[in-house]
Amino acid sequence: MDSEQLREYGHRMVDFIADYYKTIEDFPVLSQVQPGYLHNILPDSAPDHPETLDQVLDDVRAKILPGVTHWQSPSFFAYYPCNSSVAGFLGEMLSAGLNIAGFSWITSPAATELEMIVLDWLAKLLNLPEKFLSKGDGGGVIQGSASEAVLVVLIAARDKVLRSIGKNALGKLVVYSSDQTHSALQKACQIAGIHPENCRVLKTDSSTNYALCPESLQEAVSRDLEAGLIPFFLCANVGTTSSTAVDPLAALGKIAKSNEMWFHVDAAYAGSACICPEFRQYIDGVETADSFNMNAHKWFLTNFDCSLLWVKDQYALTEALSTNPEYLKNKASQANLVVDYKDWQIPLGRRFRSLKLWMVLRLYGSEYLKSYIRNHVKLAQDFEELVSQDPNFEIVTPRIFALVCFRLVPCENDEKKCNNRNRELLDAVNSSGKLFISHTALSGKIVLRCAIGAPLTEEKHVKEAWKVIQEKASYLLHK
Amino acid sequence: MDSEQLREYGHRMVDFIADYYKTIEDFPVLSQVQPGYLHNILPDSAPDHPETLDQVLDDVRAKILPGVTHWQSPSFFAYYPCNSSVAGFLGEMLSAGLNIAGFSWITSPAATELEMIVLDWLAKLLNLPEKFLSKGDGGGVIQGSASEAVLVVLIAARDKVLRSIGKNALGKLVVYSSDQTHSALQKACQIAGIHPENCRVLKTDSSTNYALCPESLQEAVSRDLEAGLIPFFLCANVGTTSSTAVDPLAALGKIAKSNEMWFHVDAAYAGSACICPEFRQYIDGVETADSFNMNAHKWFLTNFDCSLLWVKDQYALTEALSTNPEYLKNKASQANLVVDYKDWQIPLGRRFRSLKLWMVLRLYGSEYLKSYIRNHVKLAQDFEELVSQDPNFEIVTPRIFALVCFRLVPCENDEKKCNNRNRELLDAVNSSGKLFISHTALSGKIVLRCAIGAPLTEEKHVKEAWKVIQEKASYLLHK
Known part of the structure; x- marks a missing residue:
């Protein structure tokens, strides 16, 4: 060196x-x-x-x-975006330059403290309840991914309930979520040893735009209680992976609270948008949540990885995840004067990731970040408009943020043929190399997803994308 | 951007x-x-x-x-090193520049394939058994930390045995390791739901230099079998955190194999040294292991994080950790033509971390990397020599790699007073700001650890460190 x-x-x-x-x-x-x-x-x-x-x-x-x-191409519309920015890149450079392993406060006090501070900053931009701020029992922490975020809160919730009813009751614990929930929850359940038959994957459909219906949750909980099972964890979504569905947090949270369940809100994608007042409504009810997650590395100009998790009760995390070997003991930790983030996460070591989020917030400022989000939403509206004008296509679910779910319409009501045709279109579009979109399935329909959110995407890229899609569709429909 | x-x-x-x-x-x-x-x-x-x-x-x-x-200071001697280098830094920059989320092969084929290739390169440098190479059922993967490495193999092992005996047997599964094993294993057990009373922490002492004794393992396994429990996981160490103790892999592996246990080898720190022929002996017996882990981010010039895990049976990992939602499906994955590393790890998304390891290997070459390791070992020998020449101090365990475990000798056989004095010395040295060393406990003795391995450390820094330690000791002893 x-x-x-x-x-x-x-x-x-x-x-x-x-x-x-x-x-x-x-x-x-x-x-x-x-x-x-x-x-x-x-x-x-x-x-x-x-x-x-x-x-x-x-x-x-x-x-x-x-x-x-x-992923940084202006014509990348697949999955969800994975933003890079000058500020995020500089933050990564500085973090790699200092190259610390910040497991405990003492291993670099600035790493822990800056993380607490910027997570508070962002909590305020999101207007999260005070209880998520670091000054009381709550606080925020940077995880590597939404998968790790949901895993650590699931473990915290599991151990909290098992501490009171005994660890042999593991087989009775039940997890609830909609069928639109990210596969990260299923994986977390596998890791945490929750029995697969105790994972309630509640059906959604187009009648609620794929949002979880509180009645369906209430029914499932009641049925499980009657069967002697123990409901303990609810994961709700704000902006699902397939179609940005938004679950009704307030109503769901009420059910969770009255059944003493941990209530986690996964806003990995859409959380970023909620710094804009006009989108804040989608997390109304977050005050009933125990934990809230958004990925700054998706749509917030912060280079991957930077997944933000806030909890109201940091002790639920640390009781489940703490270790305290002699070789890591130090006066500040022993005296309980500091936060040691190693006990809020799976790994021991951690990079100085708050630097990049801090640089994004400072070099861009919150007003620009709002306009950044709004610009993508506007571009998505434009794309939606283009799709709706073409009789060969339909919008499958109403657009809320910057994802448009669309497909070629079925001909002769043949859904199977329609699915195949949409798959063919997906391949044709992506193998052109001119853009990249991805797909999902909603109620058995293969749906194409155009997720606008790459930092370099401008109006012309969206128009060009649509032109390519139309050309490929036209070729398919006429061959 | x-x-x-x-x-x-x-x-x-x-x-x-x-x-x-x-x-x-x-x-x-x-x-x-x-x-x-x-x-x-x-x-x-x-x-x-x-x-x-x-x-x-x-x-x-x-x-x-x-x-x-x-951590990059030439006078950082605490914990274990966390290497940065020009090549590692460039790799981090490029990874942040491309900023991909490489969960599946298709999301950037180069990320998956380069990782497979460089892990094969390193397996060859370490002379690991063929079965750990990617051409068969085995292969390597980059995890964020040794904690994640041991967690994923523990989950793989747990689910492999539970698939055959039923998931309600979780409470019967027993994990074995020495009391010198990193707290990461305890944490992994907590997360995986292994009952704490089923975690056998086998006592070691100075008679084996804190290595796990095969007889002690055999006894514990026999006792558990008699009690109707199910031994399923053994974690052995090559280079423990406290004192670089090396467990006898071949003998331990034999016991693990004859009891159908998963055998994991944690060489997080010392693995790097094993690219030198003279240190390769310390992983003799690794052919009996199911998984092997070393942290390239510790002592191998690769910026944090880069923890290398090799397994013989990749399917044990993927059966435990796979998810396959529609929105991630793609032809290459569905046709089983590719590795999707998302199913080898906890998170979904992953950075392009193989770039930095590839750059380290190419810009430095294996011969220089060996001399890099040897230089630190030589400096540690020098330090050991200095310590042994001072009658106020003693070497607590024989040095093997580049960690020296030492302490102020007890006066009047008062171990308690001696521990306090060593704690005082630790504080005095570290609050000088001139160097940073850390401590551990071995058989109840507080031990000071001087871990040499920062890239910038030269002979003069080691000598200066010893001078400061002597000065502070002299002040303490005469006050």
């Missing part, structure tokens, strides 16, 4: 990355390589002796970039 | 970080701030409007850096 070599090579890498962004539209958005492509063009062992940065960068250009799916 | 702003600001950040390394010896190694220091000097909400990069960097200098514990 020579500072002058770092300077020289670092400058070259900055130029490499800046050039990448300058030419990002020249690449196929979805990588078009075949499985195993890289194995054939890289050596099968590490070199004995140093190679040059030129050799490595040449290989990045020639061998790695063709295998990259360009 | 404007490419020219990224270029301009990126260059400034490179200079900022290069300057940081140039002046890193000017900072107290262990941050000397008080709990809550940052809360008082940062605003309590995010700005509405953009601030400048100058303002942010000024704040980093004035407010953040004083709260940083400088």
